[in-house]
Amino acid sequence: xxxxxxxxxxxxxxxxxxxxxxxxxxxxxxxxxxxxxxxxxxxxxxxxxxxxxxxxxxxxxxxxxxxxxxxxxxxxxxxxxxxxxxxxxxxxxxxxxxxxxxxxxxxxxxxxxxxxxxxxxxxxxxxxxxxxxxxxxxxxxxxxxxxxxxxxxxxxxxxxxxxxxxxxxxxxxxxxxxxxxxxxxxxxxxxxxxxxx
Numbered sequence: 001x002x003x004x005x006x007x008x009x010x011x012x013x014x015x016x017x018x019x020x021x022x023x024x025x026x027x028x029x030x031x032x033x034x035x036x037x038x039x040x041x042x043x044x045x046x047x048x049x050x051x052x053x054x055x056x057x058x059x060x061x062x063x064x065x066x067x068x069x070x071x072x073x074x075x076x077x078x079x080x081x082x083x084x085x086x087x088x089x090x091x092x093x094x095x096x097x098x099x100x101x102x103x104x105x106x107x108x109x110x111x112x113x114x115x116x117x118x119x120x121x122x123x124x125x126x127x128x129x130x131x132x133x134x135x136x137x138x139x140x141x142x143x144x145x146x147x148x149x150x151x152x153x154x155x156x157x158x159x160x161x162x163x164x165x166x167x168x169x170x171x172x173x174x175x176x177x178x179x180x181x182x183x184x185x186x187x188x189x190x191x192x193x194x195x196x197x
Contacts, residue, residue: 007034008139009080009105011115012044015071016053019181020136022160024114027140028075030156032149038080038104042068083107095120105131114139116182141185154193161197171197 015021015037028035046068054060072079083104093099098120105113106129113121113133121133134142144153161174169177171194178187190197 006111007036007108008112008114009036009101009108009110010041011101011113011117012037012041012048013116014114014136015041015045016048017116017136017181018053019177020140020183021071023140023157023178023183023186024136025071025074026156026160027143027153030149030152032143032146032153032156034078035075036078036080036104036108036110038083038100040100041104042072042079045071080104080108091125093120093125094122102126102129102131105129112139137183137185140183141189144186144189154190154196157190158197171195 010024014024025035027033046064049064049067050060054063057063083100083106085103091099091102093102098117101113101115102121102125104110110131113126113131114136115121115133116135118133118135123133126133144150146153157174158171161169161171174197175187175190175194178184178190
């Protein structure tokens with residue numbers, strides 16, 4: 001419905017965090033925007049899942065690989081390729097390893113890079129490229145505030161919540177989990193709609 005409105009690039013640090021990832025991908029599944037990433041982002045996500053989320057488990061690598069596969073399968077059009085030449089060489093970044101994220105965003109005409117490492121993507125670099133950088137919380141809250149997509153966004157998050165089975169959680173518990181995950185603005189927006197959540 002809204003998928004042609006804008007495209008975002010989702011950074012690995014957001015894809016690693018379970019709740020922000022699930023919310024963003026649920027909103028994308030509802031057609032509110034098109035998520036994009038490249039193989040390097042997925043590689044970084046898989047490594048972080050293995051090293052942080054599944055750390056200490058014998059099957060950590062297998063679990064991380066399965067999660068990557070699920071994301072790739074669910075959003076099989078999200079993978080960006082042939083983006084390497086997209087970023088001008090004279091652009092200086094705080095961490096040169098993040099160059100691939102901006103290059104992918106340029107390649108697909110993304111409006112936003114969603115990352116929790118906003119300091120790695122300075123506004124003076126992105127503004128001339130017509131790209132914004134937003135944290136997961138800012139992006140989710142902004143999506144929930146869209147007048148033309150508000151009902152669909154709340155419904156998508158409700159559907160996500162209802163899929164949670166181990167354990168099942170109430171709408172109020174979801175808001176508490178969001179706050180615990182640093183999604184404070186998003187939880188505040190949803191608080192007025194808890195009866196539909």
